Amino acid sequence: MAMSDWPEDATVQRFSDATSSEGVMVFAEMVDGHLLNVGRELMGPGREMADHLGVSLSAILIHHSVGDAPQDLIALGADKVIVVEDSRLEHYTTLPYARALSDYLTNVHRPEILLMGATTTGRDLAPRVASRVDAGVTADCTKLSVGPFYHRKTKSVTTHMLEAHRPSFGESKLACIMSNPEQLWAPAMATARPGIFVAPVSDSSRTGDVEAFTPDWQDGDFSVEVMDVRRGGGERVDLGHCKIVVAGGIPCGQTGFREIHALVDALKEQGLDAEWGASRAAVDAGHAPSTRQIGQTGQSIRPPVYIAIAISGAPQHMAGMKDSERIIAVNTDESCTMLQSADAAIVGDYREVIPQLTEKVKSGFTFGL
Structure with a gap:
């Protein structure tokens, strides 16, 4: 949508100004000390949108030991990597991961856009976090971009909004999902399945910040204990x-x-x-x-x-x-x-x-x- 597509008397606001948010963030999932490919892949659209918006791109890691993952993410385009490390985070459970991510979004920094992989973990975590921070999620996106939205009822234009494209109507159509200008929330959240996007080329010469964050753990966050993990029970072919x-x-x-x-x-x-x-x-x-x-x-x-x-x-x-x-x-x-x-x-x-x-x-x- 170009400026000529809405009336001259339309009121114009930028999404980040209306929601007091700034930046793009990627939740980079880790399993068994390794960064999943979907996190690398999301750095591609994340970096593109951050550049378009003129803001920074951050990534957040939640695991018991992140190893070299922060440096890997910086090489892939992150300006900052937030690290939440705790020995109790070796295996994913909903409550502590939701606490860690929502605490950071609420108490430290609220980005305009948050991207997550549509993995088993991502599908469980994204709606939990969205509920805690009063946001919304568009799932299984195949295209991510930013653009303006003209609301005809209020004659208002909100610019620099997340355009989350996903199949709909029995997967026969491609729908573009955007926030309701009358009830904006941040971050605008989206998930994408592994393999949808291509990971950017790694540049080892890039530099960035690594920030440690300790959530305000509450009684009950670790009430679920993983006793054993057994993978298998079916054919899994990548x-x-x-x-x-x-x-x-x-x-x-x-x-x-x-x-x-x-x-x-x-x-x-x-x-x-x-x-x-x-x-x-x-x-x-x-x-x-x-x-x-x-x-x-x-x-x-x-x-x-x-x-x-x-x-x-x-x-x-x-x-x-x-x-x-x-x-x-x-x-x-x-x-x-x-x-x-x-x-x-x-x-x-x-x-x-x-x-x-x-x-x-x-x-x-x-x-x-």
């Missing part, structure tokens, strides 16, 4: 680091994804880091586990080669793989979105095409990798 991902749609379930498995096995025999995935429709139909789902409500990936087999290209699926370096599509419908978006398209029945492609891979064809 498709984000694969060189080739072969994904199947619901028609592939007719043969139990047999052709896809054969192609992936052939690629692995050639020494390639290959894995298979599935569309949401295929997962919902029971043809693949949810851990293999690609798309807005699954994993977001950008491999060097993405092979889409019998996938039409619904918006929620495209959101999870559209940034792949090369997209190869196989489908009987030559007008479908996936074929129209692909770098290489094969019109045909996957049951005939994929076995031929598998034989070529066995003969040494590796899609240029």
Whole structure:
């Protein structure tokens, strides 16, 4: 929206002035002493918005031992890193993490924007913190930016507001969520799934401040004690680091994804880091586990080669793989979105095409990798 888009007599206010807030903050999640990738990824849009607003970018770490994570975040664009360390914070529990983050926002510094990863922890922590500081959260965002909002009822313009874009209406539309100018809150909070954004290039020459913060712990904050942590109990596959991902749609379930498995096995025999995935429709139909789902409500990936087999290209699926370096599509419908978006398209029945492609891979064809 440009200034010409609202009346000359409209009142104009900046979001940060109206909410007594300043800056952009990223909650950088840590597990077992390691910084999660989603925290690194959020430094990208965080730095871009901070530069656009002309403010600083901070990151906050809450863990029992942060190690070199503050320096890593500074190298990724943070101007300041707030560190909350306590031996009781080794494993995430809701109350102490909510106390630490909300105490800092309430008593020390309230940023204009707070970004968090849409992880298991982030999904639990974000609404808790928002409730404590009288803010709101937009979840599972695919795009983050700042801009103005014209409120026609009051003829007022609030500038430099967070524009949080997320799929809606069954993930068929992309909605832009902004604060209500009649009831502004800060920070404007948003979460994003891992893999949606690209982590900025690390610059070890950057310098920044590291600030230690001790929350006002209350009786009951540590009333929940984690006795043991056991990870597992199901297939967990990180498709984000694969060189080739072969994904199947619901028609592939007719043969139990047999052709896809054969192609992936052939690629692995050639020494390639290959894995298979599935569309949401295929997962919902029971043809693949949810851990293999690609798309807005699954994993977001950008491999060097993405092979889409019998996938039409619904918006929620495209959101999870559209940034792949090369997209190869196989489908009987030559007008479908996936074929129209692909770098290489094969019109045909996957049951005939994929076995031929598998034989070529066995003969040494590796899609240029």
